[in-house]
Amino acid sequence: MALPLSRRQFLLGGLALGGSAALAACGRPDTTPVSSRSTPTTSSLSDAKAAKQLSAEPISLDIGGIEAKTWGYSLEGGSPAIDITAGDTLRVEVTNNLPESTSVHWHGLAVPNDMDGVPGMTQDPIEPGSSFTYEFQVNQPGTYFYHSHSGIQLDKGLHAPLIVRDPNDPGDYDVEWTILLDDWMDGVDGQTPEAELKMLQSMGSMSSMSAMGSGMMMSHGSGDYMLGGDTGDVPYPYYLLNQRIPSACRTFTAKPGQKAKLRFINAAADTIFKIALGGHTLTLTHTDGYAVEPTEVSSFYLAMGERADAIVTLDDGAFPLAAIAAGKDDRAFAVVRTGSGEAPSATTTFDELATAGTFLIDRRPAESSLLDVGTISRTSDIELTGQMMPYKWGITVDGESGPVTAAQGQNLRMTIHNATAMAHPMHLHGHTWSLPDSGGLRKDTILVLPGESVNADLVANNPGEWAFHCHNGYHMSTGMMTSLQY
Ligand SMILES: [Cu+2]
Numbered sequence: 001m002a003l004p005l006s007r008r009q010f011l012l013g014g015l016a017l018g019g020s021a022a023l024a025a026c027g028r029p030d031t032t033p034v035s036s037r038s039t040p041t042t043s044s045l046s047d048a049k050a051a052k053q054l055s056a057e058p059i060s061l062d063i064g065g066i067e068a069k070t071w072g073y074s075l076e077g078g079s080p081a082i083d084i085t086a087g088d089t090l091r092v093e094v095t096n097n098l099p100e101s102t103s104v105h106w107h108g109l110a111v112p113n114d115m116d117g118v119p120g121m122t123q124d125p126i127e128p129g130s131s132f133t134y135e136f137q138v139n140q141p142g143t144y145f146y147h148s149h150s151g152i153q154l155d156k157g158l159h160a161p162l163i164v165r166d167p168n169d170p171g172d173y174d175v176e177w178t179i180l181l182d183d184w185m186d187g188v189d190g191q192t193p194e195a196e197l198k199m200l201q202s203m204g205s206m207s208s209m210s211a212m213g214s215g216m217m218m219s220h221g222s223g224d225y226m227l228g229g230d231t232g233d234v235p236y237p238y239y240l241l242n243q244r245i246p247s248a249c250r251t252f253t254a255k256p257g258q259k260a261k262l263r264f265i266n267a268a269a270d271t272i273f274k275i276a277l278g279g280h281t282l283t284l285t286h287t288d289g290y291a292v293e294p295t296e297v298s299s300f301y302l303a304m305g306e307r308a309d310a311i312v313t314l315d316d317g318a319f320p321l322a323a324i325a326a327g328k329d330d331r332a333f334a335v336v337r338t339g340s341g342e343a344p345s346a347t348t349t350f351d352e353l354a355t356a357g358t359f360l361i362d363r364r365p366a367e368s369s370l371l372d373v374g375t376i377s378r379t380s381d382i383e384l385t386g387q388m389m390p391y392k393w394g395i396t397v398d399g400e401s402g403p404v405t406a407a408q409g410q411n412l413r414m415t416i417h418n419a420t421a422m423a424h425p426m427h428l429h430g431h432t433w434s435l436p437d438s439g440g441l442r443k444d445t446i447l448v449l450p451g452e453s454v455n456a457d458l459v460a461n462n463p464g465e466w467a468f469h470c471h472n473g474y475h476m477s478t479g480m481m482t483s484l485q486y
Helices: 005-014 042-046 193-205 208-217 473-477
Strands: 049-061 066-076 084-086 087-097 105-107 130-138 142-147 157-165 174-182 240-241 250-253 259-266 271-277 284-288 290-299 300-302 308-315 316-325 331-338 378-387 392-397 411-418 424-428 433-435 441-443 445-448 453-459 466-472 481-485
Touching: 049 084, 066 157, 066 174, 084 087, 084 411, 105 193, 130 473, 142 259, 142 308, 157 174, 174 316, 174 331, 240 316, 240 331, 284 441, 290 441, 300 308, 392 466, 411 445, 445 453, 466 473
Parallel strands: 049 087, 084 157, 174 259, 250 331, 378 411
Antiparallel strands: 049 066, 087 130, 105 142, 142 157, 174 240, 259 308, 271 300, 271 316, 284 290, 284 308, 316 331, 378 392, 411 453, 424 445, 424 466, 433 441, 433 453, 466 481
16 A cells, blocks of 8 residues: 555654654754653643554555555554553554454553453454454553564564653653664565564474574674574664664754653564663663663663663763664664764764663662562463574473463462573563562563573462563564463
């Protein structure tokens, strides 16, 4: 379906919630007026019931002079980003204008089970031409996103930011930017995630010789020792920051000395990013929607499905914002500009990027984020299994194939052990864990490194069947998915 230009511009510009990201290309002088912090409009404050029409549809996406034929979301005909206030009831009627069935998952939000958007688990798939209405109250402020939970559709354009504002937020910042990171192949040079998945699965039937050859072809980068070396399975041609390749990147503008709030979302299917802003340290304030003890970092890792908020006081000049595709020798990129001067090159290296990245799991929670888990009344030993040859990933629960079970009201400790050679961002629906070894840090997506074990506690107070899976779309699609049931 061809789209009018205006529609494409909507999609591209719309990711910048608060309207504070300029669209100037990298390297071009930027005359965009300095933006100011977005304040909730009267309608969004009074709109206790945010009713929206969302279409999932074929789109043509300009990722910077390259046209990707893909699938995406359109909200009331415009940008798919959702911006609501905690306490609002969100009502979204999803119409499926795609040629195959779909679903919408509200990543990180503790919704009622039948609103969770997992086809075959919490609802029937939304068939082509039909609709499904999601409706739930949103109570937890923070940075979230929503995405398709059908097949490998996550690796197309079927995801968008979901920002939940805190009505009590003092708003101690001048500008706010939402930064959506993605790995991209769909609809460029005939590539599709579906074909990639088939290719990976076909490796299981190869002879060991050709499998080795294929393995060498697939070593598409120098690795990242912080993550255990092997950091991704798919060689993407592009990495995007707010839907743009580095050479046609976004420019975020502000005034020198202004405080910026950055909301980072990793919507990639197979890429962990290492993020840094040249000339600045970032003060991490939230992860997965929950406040942490503010900590200054030079660079940090953001795995698929994770989100992080940071505050930074901006210096005078033009600075590179880089998100290195870990282990893949490539990057997503943008420019932060507060003054005149030449824009940094999209391939620039800088000191902050060379620092050892910090992991979000090493942060400590703010007092306000703590969950009273009480005495653990049930434990479950989870093991992550699998490998590239044959391409098959899995989860065992207490030595069996799953699911994780509990009784309503129990305090459950899941001990997640990664027995594979790759890092896996493990995501649980309907809950936000409390991590006892991180002081009670709240996370809904935990990056578990090779050989590592992570304790993750929860209170079983939202009954249903909840997907529990790796947020690598290719791992999830080949077996690294089970559920929590009570
Ligand atoms: Cu995985």
